[in-house]
Amino acid sequence: METIVRIVIIYTVIIVGLRILGKREFGQLSPAELVTLLIIPEIVSPALVRDDPSLTNAIVGTTTLFSLVFVVSLLMHHVPPLEKVVSSSPTLLVSDGRFLAENMNKERISPEEIYTEMRKAGVYELSQVRWVVLESDGKMSVIPRPGAARVANDDTSS
Structure with missing residues (x-):
């Protein structure tokens, strides 16, 4: 029963944290947000499998991570040069019917992906x-x- 309670508590903390961070589809995640989602399991797993008898570390770690993501997103919104450092900018791959090979190579995009x-x-x-x-x-x-x-x-065609 204790494991169920731990999972419910951690689930609630994660849902609240993600809700505070805002609405995004997974395809629209920034690199920082993706890293956040990948780190969360590492932070909370000891509390779920009882390697760490306290839920406090998992909650503090998760809320710290969400706080960092939130603060960085606020700073990026208010400090445009920081946004350029943290986020990528759009890259032109084709211009006037011609592939821009240098940009395609830099972004590792093949012509087949563009044709798709x-x-x-x-x-x-x-x-x-x-x-x-x-x-x-x-x-x-x-x-x-x-x-x-x-x-x-x-x-409608097959």
Whole structure:
């Protein structure tokens, strides 16, 4: 029964902490937020398996971690140069229908990955693309040239 109580307490602390940090989809996590989610199990596992008889260390560790993430996000919001250091900026991968090989190599993005995103956007030829941007959240945005023919997704065909 003690294990169940410990899990309920830790679960509540984590849910409250994540709720305070704000709403984000997992695909939109910043590197700092992803690291936070990866560190949480290491902090709380001793309290859950009773290697540490006290829940206090797990709660203090988790709330400290959430506090750090919150403070860093506040600082990044109010100090733009800090945001540039902590977060990545968008990278142009295609410009006017041409791959930017240097940027693609720097970001380790293959032409096949770009073609996949183009197809998802309904664009099938590189010449139809004005820009492809690797956004800060790791997703690619495909901006077609004005007047480029776009094909709507047809989920009814097999």
